[in-house]
Amino acid sequence: MRVRLPAAVAVTAWATSAVLLSGAPAQAAESDCGSNQICLFQDYGYGGRMLNITRIGTCIENLKGWEFNDITSSVINNSPVTVRLYQDIGHGGKYVRLTPGEKIANLSSVTIYNNDGSWFGVNTFNDRTSSTC
Ligand SMILES: [Ca+2]
Numbered sequence: 809m810r811v812r813l814p815a816a817v818a819v820t821a822w823a824t825s826a827v828l829l830s831g832a833p834a835q836a837a838e839s840d841c842g843s844n845q846i847c848l849f850q851d852y853g854y855g856g857r858m859l860n861i862t863r864i865g866t867c868i869e870n871l872k873g874w875e876f877n878d879i880t881s882s883v884i885n886n887s888p889v890t891v892r893l894y895q896d897i898g899h900g901g902k903y904v905r906l907t908p909g910e911k912i913a914n915l916s917s918v919t920i921y922n923n924d925g926s927w928f929g930v931n932t933f934n935d936r937t938s939s940t941c
Contacts, residue, residue: 838911841884846891846906848937849882852914862887867941870897880937884911893937894923904933 836858841847846866850856859876861868866889871877877897885891885906895901902920904912912918915936920928 838884841886843886844888845884846887846940847884848876848880848893848940849884850876850879852881852916854882854884854911854913856881861940866891867899867939869899869939871938871940872897877938878935881915881934882911882913883915883937885909886911892941893933894939894941895933895936897938899939899941901938902928902933904937 835855836847836849838854840858841854841860845860845862847854848859848861848871850858857876857879859871859874864874866887868874871880880893883893883906885908888908890908891906892899892903893906894903900923902922904915904918904920906912914934916932916934917930918933920931920933922928
């Protein structure tokens with residue numbers, strides 16, 4: 809028990825610092841998302857809080873743990889891999905796909921796919937992202 813407790817505390821401390829690091833500055837900018845990084849933004853036009861998901865791992869089961877559930881309004885994929893933003897936790901529900909180098913300044917009108925990969929249509933995905941991979 810004594811061995812596990814410090815480990816859990818250490819993980820929590822790391823997670824908290826990662827959120828603070830990713831969340832600062834309060835008003836992010838497009839230039840805050842560097843090369844090989846994937847970044848979610850709270851506001852349109854790459855503004856508001858920014859979550860650098862490459863620092864966590866491209867696949868995130870539940871963005872609620874990072875205080876970023878259902879708030880993403882713009883996104884940048886500066887990484888060499890295709891990334892999906894999912895509507896539900898655990899990579900469920902509909903998704904938006906970003907190819908390497910793609911950025912979307914406004915998620916209110918984007919191409920959306922059903923979870924099986926079939927085309928759903930063009931609609932809003934604003935403030936709907938709950939997991940990524
Ligand atoms: Ca938002």
